[in-house]
Amino acid sequence: MTTWDSEVDVAVVGGGACGLMTALRAARNADLVVAVFEKSSREGCNAAISSGSLAAGGTRFQAAAGIVDSPQAHADDILRASGDEEWRPVVEAVCAVAPLLVEWIADTGYPVEIGADMPRAGMSVPRLHTDVGRLGGGRLIRHLRALVDGHDNVAFVDEAPVAELVVVDDRVAGVVVSQNGSLQRVRARAVVLAADGFAGSPALVKEHLAHLGNPFYGGVSTSTGDALPWALALGAQVRNMGAGLRSGLVVVDHGTRVSPALQFNGAVLLDTTGRRFVDEESKGYSSLAGVLQAQPGERAAMVWDATAMAATRTSEMMRECLAAGAIRDLATLPELAAALALPVADVERAIAPLPGRRPLEAPYHLAWVTHGLLTTQGGLVVSPAGEVLDATGTPIPGLFAGGGTACGLAGPSSDGYLSGNGLLAAFGTGWIIGDRLAEG
Numbered sequence: 001m002t003t004w005d006s007e008v009d010v011a012v013v014g015g016g017a018c019g020l021m022t023a024l025r026a027a028r029n030a031d032l033v034v035a036v037f038e039k040s041s042r043e044g045c046n047a048a049i050s051s052g053s054l055a056a057g058g059t060r061f062q063a064a065a066g067i068v069d070s071p072q073a074h075a076d077d078i079l080r081a082s083g084d085e086e087w088r089p090v091v092e093a094v095c096a097v098a099p100l101l102v103e104w105i106a107d108t109g110y111p112v113e114i115g116a117d118m119p120r121a122g123m124s125v126p127r128l129h130t131d132v133g134r135l136g137g138g139r140l141i142r143h144l145r146a147l148v149d150g151h152d153n154v155a156f157v158d159e160a161p162v163a164e165l166v167v168v169d170d171r172v173a174g175v176v177v178s179q180n181g182s183l184q185r186v187r188a189r190a191v192v193l194a195a196d197g198f199a200g201s202p203a204l205v206k207e208h209l210a211h212l213g214n215p216f217y218g219g220v221s222t223s224t225g226d227a228l229p230w231a232l233a234l235g236a237q238v239r240n241m242g243a244g245l246r247s248g249l250v251v252v253d254h255g256t257r258v259s260p261a262l263q264f265n266g267a268v269l270l271d272t273t274g275r276r277f278v279d280e281e282s283k284g285y286s287s288l289a290g291v292l293q294a295q296p297g298e299r300a301a302m303v304w305d306a307t308a309m310a311a312t313r314t315s316e317m318m319r320e321c322l323a324a325g326a327i328r329d330l331a332t333l334p335e336l337a338a339a340l341a342l343p344v345a346d347v348e349r350a351i352a353p354l355p356g357r358r359p360l361e362a363p364y365h366l367a368w369v370t371h372g373l374l375t376t377q378g379g380l381v382v383s384p385a386g387e388v389l390d391a392t393g394t395p396i397p398g399l400f401a402g403g404g405t406a407c408g409l410a411g412p413s414s415d416g417y418l419s420g421n422g423l424l425a426a427f428g429t430g431w432i433i434g435d436r437l438a439e440g
Contacts, residue, residue: 002168004187008035008155010437011175011188013162013227016045017426018403019194020144021101025434027151032438034154035186037177039161039195043222045141046196046375046404047423051316052137053115054105054129054427055420056098061106061114061129069125071095081122081284081418082411084240091409093384094428101431102129110143117311119264120419121284128420136316137423165191165230165399172234172398190398190437193388194430197376197404198225199244208241208378212414213293216250216372218257223375227405231380234399235390241378243410245417248288250372252299254326258367259315260285260419265308266360268351269300269369274342276350286410286417289371299370301340303351305360321367328366336364375422377408386433400437402429 010026012019015038023034057074075095079088106112111132118128131139148154157179166174166185174187198204200223205212228238249257263280271277277300278291292300312318321327330336337344353359380388380401387395403426410417 002166002173003185004174005184007187008033009188010034010190010192011186012036012192012194013175014038014045014193014195014403014405015041015156015158016194016196016403017047017141017423018430019192020141020148021427021430022192022194022402022434023148023154024144024151025431026437027154029438029440030153032153036148036154036156037160037162037175038156038158039222041158044220046219046223047426048138048141049220050137050423052131052135052140053118053420053423054098054102054112055127055418055424056102056129057095057127059099059102059114059129061102061112062125062127065114065116067114067116067125069127071098073124074098074127077122077124078409078418078421082409082416084411084416087407087409087411089384090382093432094409094424097428097431098424101427108143108147110140118261120260121282122418134315162226165234167234170397172396190400192433193227193231193380193399193401193405194403195227195405196220196223197379198223198228199373199376200224205373209244209373209376211242212244212246212373213298215246215289215293216255216370218247218250218255218372218374223404227401228380231388231396231399231401234396236388236396237381237391238379239381239407240410240412243377243408243412243416244373244414245375245377245410245422246286246289246414247372247374248283248292248369249285250370251321251326252368252370254321254324256321256324256326257317258302258321258369259312259317261312261315262302262304262308265304265311266353266358267302267304267308268360269302270340270350271300272296274340274346274350279354284418287415290415292369292371299368302367302369303336303360304365306363307361309365326367330364330366332362333364336366339366375404377410377414377417379405379407382406382429384432385436386429400433402426402433
């Protein structure tokens with residue numbers, strides 16, 4: 001007979017985007033008791049260090065800006081990039097709830113606006129929603145944490161890493177939580193695995209992502225894939241383990257990232273010999289990482305001008321770069337050429353605009369960028385309802401997963417990642433799972 005130290009209705013493993021949304025939606029049922037077990041909020045979660053951009057198609061914010069969009073168009077763009085038609089039911093499920101959750105977040109008092117100035121590769125229309133002021137994911141996570149704190153039937157338990165799942169009669173019946181130096185067995189009718197991925201685990205990255213080389217790691221230290229072996233021991237499946245959210249915009253020797261919108265405002269990339277090697281607008285920041293990895297020294301010089309800087313400098317990423325001294329200001333073309341150690345004529349030729357693009361004009365800005373890994377995209381196979389599936393496609397009783405623990409939306413390759421996919425998957429699965437649990 002299993003002995004329990006405490007009992008809840010819903011045990012959520014992880015207090016990031018997916019975990020918080022799951023708790024908030026489930027807590028609408030006042031008869032449910034929900035516990036969120038967070039490994040360490042001091043270390044943070046990947047959502048908190050993200051840009052906080054919410055991708056959604058068909059919102060009232062888009063309509064007010066004259067942007068025609070829909071959840072189906074959103075899903076089609078994602079699948080066109082990923083090529084992962086097998087994952088269409090999950091993609092369509094999260095895209096269907098995306099406008100609902102964006103508008104709900106706004107209605108809770110969070111200042112949302114459509115990022116019409118945030119073009120991204122692979123998006124047929126602007127659909128990134130951001131906070132007014134562009135303060136990033138940390139602001140969003142703090143807001144959601146405050147909402148959780150306002151619910152009497154939700155407990156957010158910090159510094160409480162989950163150690164294992166408890167199975168009774170072939171059903172996931174609870175979790176073992178490490179807290180204050182002791183292990184506690186917590187019974188639950190449903191367990192939701194909402195932890196981050198495994199990009200912070202050198203062993204798992206070496207096993208599944210060795211082809212990425214030695215990227216700069218830009219995620220949180222707690223992303224160690226803890227939940228994966230628990231589910232695998234129960235017969236769960238994983239997929240797309242070789243895909244990650246990468247960035248080709250990591251500033252060398254600083255670790256900050258320049259804005260992905262620079263590419264759409266005239267910025268050019270030059271290799272160490274001064275050769276322009278890519279059409280910058282053709283690549284999202286994740287697929288750009290692979291291009292950077294293949295360059296001499298695995299780096300490139302990104303060059304842009306005052307017009308591009310004015311269009312992007314209010315973003316959190318650019319503010320961090322400026323504060324870190326990661327961007328050089330160069331008043332003239334000869335100064336730019338000297339910084340690149342190249343002849344002036346060669347630089348002038350290299351930064352000439354592609355057909356249909358505007359020319360860059362002095363003064364210039366320069367940052368050397370390389371490739372990095374932010375989060376993983378591979379994970380557990382789940383149903384469109386967030387149920388963890390076994391090798392036969394059957395739900396494992398009592399077990400749900402979302403966020404970084406579940407398979408993401410990029411498809412089998414990192415190149416299939418579109419901006420906003422991470423928070424879309426995390427919040428979307430959290431919304432879906434929480435609503436299902438609230439309904440009983």
